[in-house]
Amino acid sequence: MKTSFQVARVMGIPIKLHITFLLVLPLFAFIFASNPAPYGFGDTTPIMEKYFLSLVTTILLFTCILLHELGHSYLAKKYGFKIESITLLLFGGVASMEEMPRDSSMEAKMAVAGPTVSFTIAAICLGIIALFPSFSTTAPMRIIWIIGYINIILAVFNLLPAFPMDGGRVLRAWYAKKMSYVEATQHAAYVGKLFAFIMGMFGLLYNVWLLMIAFFVYIGASEEERSTKISFALEKVPVRNIMTREIVSVPPSWTIEEITLFMFEKKHMGYPVIEGNDLKGIITFTDVHKVPPEERSKILVSDLMTPDVISINADADSSDALKLMTTNKIGRVLVIDKGSVVGILSRTDLMRTLMFLGEQ
Numbered sequence: 059m060k061t062s063f064q065v066a067r068v069m070g071i072p073i074k075l076h077i078t079f080l081l082v083l084p085l086f087a088f089i090f091a092s093n094p095a096p097y098g099f100g101d102t103t104p105i106m107e108k109y110f111l112s113l114v115t116t117i118l119l120f121t122c123i124l125l126h127e128l129g130h131s132y133l134a135k136k137y138g139f140k141i142e143s144i145t146l147l148l149f150g151g152v153a154s155m156e157e158m159p160r161d162s163s164m165e166a167k168m169a170v171a172g173p174t175v176s177f178t179i180a181a182i183c184l185g186i187i188a189l190f191p192s193f194s195t196t197a198p199m200r201i202i203w204i205i206g207y208i209n210i211i212l213a214v215f216n217l218l219p220a221f222p223m224d225g226g227r228v229l230r231a232w233y234a235k236k237m238s239y240v241e242a243t244q245h246a247a248y249v250g251k252l253f254a255f256i257m258g259m260f261g262l263l264y265n266v267w268l269l270m271i272a273f274f275v276y277i278g279a280s281e282e283e284r285s286t287k288i289s290f291a292l293e294k295v296p297v298r299n300i301m302t303r304e305i306v307s308v309p310p311s312w313t314i315e316e317i318t319l320f321m322f323e324k325k326h327m328g329y330p331v332i333e334g335n336d337l338k339g340i341i342t343f344t345d346v347h348k349v350p351p352e353e354r355s356k357i358l359v360s361d362l363m364t365p366d367v368i369s370i371n372a373d374a375d376s377s378d379a380l381k382l383m384t385t386n387k388i389g390r391v392l393v394i395d396k397g398s399v400v401g402i403l404s405r406t407d408l409m410r411t412l413m414f415l416g417e418q
């Protein structure tokens with residue numbers, strides 16, 4: 059299922075909205091409409107104006123979150139990293155990058171760029187209010203005040219020394235000057251979890267929202283630790299060493315009925331479709347499973363296969379293969395050496411390797 063959709067393109071980066079965002083928009087508008095001044099428009103009448111101002115504030119708020127993410131992305135692009143997309147979701151925004159920098163000062167600068175944008179917006183907003191004190195009770199000024207206030211919170215919150223916040227990355231960069239990247243991640247993740255724990259305790263006593271955020275921080279810290287360990291372990295292993303060499307291919311002219319029986323016999327989950335010596339596509343158990351049994355004799359492999367095959371060079375690192383599978387949301391890649399298919403690498407192969415290396 060598609061969980062996000064593209065709404066714009068900025069600096070060549072696709073800007074996406076996550077489906078949870080559709081919930082967030084009315085929710086935040088409602089919060090602004092119920093909060094008393096100066097934090098909202100609870101006292102504004104008529105009711106139409108109240109909701110209109112609340113909606114405008116919500117849209118501006120998320121524009122600020124987008125600008126924060128663009129702050130990170132601008133520096134990342136300047137350093138030569140590719141930004142896949144920026145997704146706005148329930149808890150703010152996420153810029154997804156193909157790879158993270160391993161240079162600690164680069165990572166720290168990129169992490170600080172977002173909060174710097176937020177602080178700048180806050181400074182501009184509060185500056186405008188200071189310049190025009192006599193307009194302070196007008197609706198536009200009240201919006202500007204809220205946006206300024208929220209941007210300060212956004213910047214401070216993001217600088218908390220915990221993954222997945224920007225402050226967690228700054229902390230890792232600081233540790234990475236003294237130790238290896240993996241150890242630095244472990245240290246930063248530990249601080250993040252500790253922070254989440256303390257925050258959770260406070261949340262339990264005083265505020266449910268804080269408890270939720272603590273939970274989100276804890277998961278983020280554990281996830282960052284795990285994925286860093288995995289990608290480091292796989293970096294030392296060439297794809298060639300762990301791929302499945304015995305390639306079982308199928309011809310494009312087979313029916314789905316034929317390939318279903320073949321799959322039961324061979325027990326692999328994905329097969330390259332080869333005609334003569336040409337690679338035509340790839341077909342997986344998931345594709346076949348979608349076809350109702352009564353139609354399986356009428357549909358051919360060539361109708362159902364994915365023609366754009368994603369492949370990797372046999373000498374590439376296994377961590378690159380994992381990145382390729384994750385960004386393309388696929389379970390396997392074909393392995394190519396000197397122009398021909400020499401093997402297939404699946405997530406199962408990667409997990410088995412991690413088990414042998416003792417990382418899982």
Ligand SMILES: [Zn+2]
Nearest residue numbers: 172173216224
């Ligand atoms: Zn940020």
